[in-house]
Amino acid sequence: MTKLTLGSYPHLLGFEQLERLLERTAKSGNEGYPPFNIEQTSDYSYRITLAVAGFAEGDLAITVEDRQLVIRGRQKEDGEGRVFLHRGIAARQFQRTFVLADGVEVGEAIMENGLLHVDLTRAMPETVVQTINIRKG
Numbered sequence: 095m096t097k098l099t100l101g102s103y104p105h106l107l108g109f110e111q112l113e114r115l116l117e118r119t120a121k122s123g124n125e126g127y128p129p130f131n132i133e134q135t136s137d138y139s140y141r142i143t144l145a146v147a148g149f150a151e152g153d154l155a156i157t158v159e160d161r162q163l164v165i166r167g168r169q170k171e172d173g174e175g176r177v178f179l180h181r182g183i184a185a186r187q188f189q190r191t192f193v194l195a196d197g198v199e200v201g202e203a204i205m206e207n208g209l210l211h212v213d214l215t216r217a218m219p220e221t222v223v224q225t226i227n228i229r230k231g
Contacts, residue, residue, distance in 0.1 A: 127188055128167070139201075140214040142192060147208035148183055154210060156203050163192040163200055163212070 131143045146154065146167060155166045168187040194200075194214070201213035 127186070128190070130190065135213075138216045138218060140198075140216070142212045142214065144190065144210045144212075145208065146205075146210045148185060149210075151205050154205075156200070156212065158194070158200055161194050161196070163194055163214075165190045165192075165210070165212070 129145045131141075133141050133143070135141050142163075144165060149167050149169060153167055153169050157164050157166075166187070166189045169185050195216070197217045197219060199215050199217065201215055203213075204211045
């Protein structure tokens with residue numbers, strides 16, 4: 095089977111980065127934990143909300159690595175001396191990755207009622223009109 099690339103289309107110059115972005119997104123393969131929402135809060139802002147019940151602020155880490163927002167959670171083991179008859183509350187570590195477009199910046203993160211809110215803003219690029227002079231050869 096032949097793999098089509100964006101470089102094989104002559105009108106899509108410089109879109110190789112988009113192709114790499116799509117491949118990276120497909121490989122991320124996040125599982126369903128923890129559940130999350132993404133909402134558009136205005137024309138230029140978004141909010142990612144993760145359900146992180148049982149995690150304290152110190153158990154969570156938020157980083158931006160190579161245009162990817164990475165949210166990690168790891169609870170400290172405090173089960174010494176505790177005997178669980180049933181353990182249905184997930185206490186496992188997680189990593190959620192969100193690929194950010196150019197111009198999207200991570201704002202603040204707020205922990206509220208077991209939900210972690212991460213605000214994002216998108217800067218609108220200025221429209222640039224450039225005139226190219228033609229010279230005689």
